Amino acid sequence: MIAAHTILNYIFFCSYWLIILLVTYKILIKRRAIPSSMAWLLIIYVIPLIGAITYLLFGEYNLGKHRSNRIKIAWNSTMDRIKKLKTYKHIFPTKHSRIAASLFKLCEHRQGIGALKGNKIQLFKQTQDTILSIIKDIELAKNSIDMVFYIWESGGLVDQVITKLITAAKKGIRCRILLDSAGCANFFNSSYPDIMRQSGINIVEALHVNLLRIFLRRMDLRQHRKMILIDDHIAYTGSMNMVDPQIFKQNIGIGQWIDIMVRIDGPVTSAMSIIFSSDWAVETGQYSLFPLLLNPCTNTHKVITGHTIQIIPSGPGYPEGIMHQILLMSLYEARKKLIITTPYLIPSDDLLYAICTAAQRGVEVHIIIPKYNDSILVKWASRAFFSELLNAGVLIHQFQNGLLHVKSVLIDQQISLIGSVNLDIRSLWLNLEITLIIDSKDFSNKLEKIQNNYINLSQKLDPKKWANRPCWERIVERLFYFLSPLL
Structure with a gap:
């Protein structure tokens, strides 16, 4: 006769793996970025129960x-x-x-109204x-x-x-x-x-x-x-x-x-x-x-x-991924100069590639971020992108006079993007956000003066010094880079 504890162990074992398999199915069936899917799969199999619960809490776009x-x-x-x-x-x-013509056309097509x-x-x-x-x-x-x-x-x-x-x-x-x-x-x-x-x-x-x-x-x-x-x-x-x-x-x-x-x-x-x-x-x-x-x-x-x-x-209720599209198009439209200010720099692979490509084709690209951040997770995850950006020729400025919370993009001294959107996965794909695209050289000049002031109050990251940073920092950066699709 089978002991009661053996039956309970068998039920627990079957339930445990059923949950893992169901979560695996939910991850695989949903079309999402491959790095994000791989990160979730690795988490649920390395720390199965905690990973599965975390996915059920944060992995699905469930609104109720x-x-x-x-x-x-x-x-x-x-x-x-x-x-x-x-x-x-x-x-x-x-x-x-x-630059504005294609951006406004995209907005009109996706959300029903133009500029x-x-x-x-x-x-x-x-x-x-x-x-x-x-x-x-x-x-x-x-x-x-x-x-x-x-x-x-x-x-x-x-x-x-x-x-x-x-x-x-x-x-x-x-x-x-x-x-x-x-x-x-x-x-x-x-x-x-x-x-x-x-x-x-x-x-x-x-x-x-x-x-x-x-x-x-x-x-x-x-x-x-x-x-x-x-x-x-x-x-x-x-x-x-x-x-x-x-x-x-x-x-x-x-x-x-x-x-x-x-x-x-x-x-x-x-x-x-x-x-x-x-x-x-x-x-x-x-x-x-x-x-x-x-x-x-x-x-x-x-x-x-x-x-x-x-x-x-x-955000929820609005065309999916519209801000991601707008940012990508803006970056590829740049011909001369691109200035980005963001407190949280955790770009998608597509955005990272677009920023690097802009710099590599001769666009003067500046990214201004705070040297000191209120989130240790974001701080280390952001650092994981620095090497690739610096190697592409992007100039990274670390603002030293407080937490630079500004979210703005300036393209060729003509187009200004200002709003609540951070350059991270959460702002671009999850939260309710609002952004303005302003087609005005006069306004862009005013924004550029402010951004130049931020640059003057910043410390420019030296590619050589960055390449010689301690090994333990590289390990921590890669760990948080692994988690970046989930942040």
Whole structure:
């Protein structure tokens, strides 16, 4: 007679390998980058049980049933509003620069709308100036204030923003704030949300982190956009979270966070309003039943002048991989000079090859990254790409005056990409992000001055010194490079 423990061992053995085989099947059946698939397969067979659980938590693009249904409904509503916006023919440009033409065509094909002209732009390089401008616009608001941020930390100038929002809400102005659950964990654990809600501000916790549902929805999928809309007329976006850098994360010893933001007055704010309405609907189930609100510049058939901007939302519910496509096309379009600023440099193989190819065909390529980073995983994973970039002739500058959090790409002093997207797998394929493509030599010159200032405050990586770094560093770099497809 077979002992009970023998039967239990047999059941455990069969269940164990059944889980491993099922996860293996899920990895193989899904079309993904080969390095990513190989990394996952190696992990589940080297550390089988932990590897399988990790894959079930982070390996699938699982949004949850309710969220997936809401995304489908929101997308249909988004397309209806885009069709309405496209009836205003005068806000769509007919001429573009050489580089912009193909980029805008791709965007129009994939997301249903191209670039919009007639936008006034103001570029902020200091967070303090940005927040003070936001405060002024909140004071002048008449109808609505909508915000979405990954991180919101009270204290310093941010408290002034909160005070102005409370005042606006009490005057009857509709205030809606969408904040990421993980990034704003400290804020949601404070007394501020209750105080703000009592004044009439509608605050929603986006992508709520719930450990009881970790196998039902991917918990590391985050709302990473940074966006403000005031009266569907004024818009802000860029790399800045709603924090005061003079007090934010000052205990980790990397200095102040450096960001840039763009203030926009013009037709593109209508497109950004559509994005916010979609995000709000997915989180709350409250779909916009009202017609598209058009700002004064859009709601006229006079010839309008100003900058041409393409808005690109990315993440769940939007065309898959669109930002990856845009970046690849941008890199291959470069002919003279390419400047990239990013806090997290973990490019895909395709992007790495495109950057190296640009340098090898004679393009002057600069990458500016922070010397000190808030993530040790990202720090070491980034270093694994340095040798290949340096060998191709790419100039790598390590910013030394704080954590350079700016996400920007400048192409041939004509095209500027600014937004919330980091040059890593997570931003390009997972998180909810927003990016602007600005076709303007005048604006690009302003951005280049800021980037040149970053370069002056950086230490250029010496290829010879880098080649002679200690062996143990190379080993650590390769270890994190192995994990880079999963970061």
